[in-house]
Amino acid sequence: MTIRTNTPNLLDNPPIPVQAKLAAAWTSFMFLVIYIDYFHLYQPGEIDEIRGGDIFVFDISGTLLTIFFAVIAIPTLMVMLSMTLPARVNRATNLVVASLYIPVCVFNAAGASWEWAFYYGLTIGVEVLILAFILRSAWTWPRTPAVPAGPATTDLRQDLRQ
DSSP states (O other): OOOOOOOOOOOOOOOOOHHHHHHHHHHHHHHHHHHHHHHHTTSTTHHHHHHTTEETTEEOOHHHHHHHHHHHHHHHHHHHHHHHSOHHHHHHHHHHHHHHHHHHHHHTTTTOOGGGHHHHHHHHHHHHHHHHHHHHHHHTOOOOOOOOOSHHHHHHHHHHHO
8 A cells, every 4th residue: 555645846946147137127127118108198188299299398309209219228228238247347237227217217207197196106116116126136136255365275276176
């Protein structure tokens, strides 16, 4: 007679490299920005205002669209840069760019009416949460302990070669 024991299969949870976490967060941020901009078009009168040549209080021009492109291109590039830059530069770049994008996100609420306050509060809140995750991930980037140079290290290196 055999006795069955139900042992649950534990899922493997390997550590995710910081670079992958940062790239995923920037990707999520970009999807959110795209959808927020898209849903903004559903607000009454927005498409008519754009057809009239204005966005918010700005005249639609090549300069304005170039600024919009730059504002979107930077986080888009951060997806790639988070995976390719060396750790020290990567950490600093993510800290600087994420810090600068918090006020950019908050600016999206400028000129909004109280009728849309919940929408802007929610969308900006989620954007800032993602940026806070990026800041935390970059700030707490794991460090490799430095190996002291000296006779003990030399002995260890020789042991490894054998």
